[in-house]
Amino acid sequence: MGANIRTSCSITAQFRTLFLIITLPVLLTACAAKPISTLSSQEKSINLAKDTPVLVLTPRFDYERLEDEVRLEASAFHGGLMEQSMHRFAENLVKSREMVKVKAATRKKLLDANLSTDIRKKIPRLVRGIFDAESKDLLKAMAAHEQSMVVLLSYVRVLVGKRGTWDPNSGAITASSSRSLFESVLVECETARVLWRGQVLLRDMPDINSDRLKETFGLLYSNLPAKEG
């Protein structure tokens, strides 16, 4: 009788070990893997006249806590580096598509007049195509510095959530809840007309060291208008 119980216990223990050996790595891999899925939407756009000067404004990254949308310090997430990286990417893209960049003198004038800074503050609304009177005035003032100028505005809103979890007792799992929305818009400064708009949703936090960040930039700008002719 005692031997039977011992054998039964030993089989149960062996089964449990086998079960854990099989399921544990799978579960841990599933929880550790970064759940990334992207969704891209691009509004139909037109081609730009070949001499249209394009101003690529430094993108803006905002970080918020998912639970209560409280702003978090961007520097804690390499926000500045991300902005620079995205800016470089967009500038290179404009160059590779042989679009005309605004003159350096114009850039300086815009900076001196605080126009670049002021318009950057309004980026979250502008990328959604919401232009109030003040934004229109700012864009018009920018247009006065270089004729038929268009501006490329980009905004990334990162909602920092909790990581994925796994409870070995109940088998309950949860996925990471962080997500980032990359938005960009190309606007004609004189008329505040939206020429192109792109959007990519990343179900993760952007990582400066990951190749996926550049993939996301590429996806966002993939349908950016080309130069005419």
Add this chain to the structure above:
Amino acid sequence: MSSISRRLRILVVLATVALVTGCGTLPQKKAIYIDSAYNPESVSGITLLSPIDARVDQTVEVELSKQLNELMKKILEERGYTANVLSDAPTGATLLKYDLKAADAKLIKTLGPDDARWVMILVLDDVTTQLTFGSTGNAEVSGFMFDKQNGTTVWRDKGIGRVGQGGLYGMVIKSVMDEKAIRMGVFNLSASVPLRRDK
């Protein structure tokens, strides 16, 4: 000996009382914003207006009114309020969450029917499901309550729903994960609505 036994008995009774009270208490949390002058007892009835679908990724099909408003109505009633759902309220579709966050008296007074004083709008920010070795569901729901008479925001909060189950069973029940996550999100959101004692 009898003194120890009596103390033990008192302890057991106290523990039971604590447990029963704990189980019967409705969940409560701190809201992102609540008007310091808000008095739940002065709220005669809350009108739930059409929910806003603020999702970028709309791949999951959601019955907004049923999954958000009907559930919130039940919860509000449990919390002591009278609530009614107005699915065809003349608001919602054209409003953005951003507008609600920055709502001024002028906008607030236009929300919902003229005879409603306390109006609530729920916003579905996101919902997603995922299949791994098991399945998970995440949902985010925001809520706003306005006092139309005074043109003020009285309550604003956000509820997060994170659910999931590992293993084969989890994989089988993936189709209900979005529903479970939204449900959890609405429950989580409602936990900051102050309880109304006087019905």
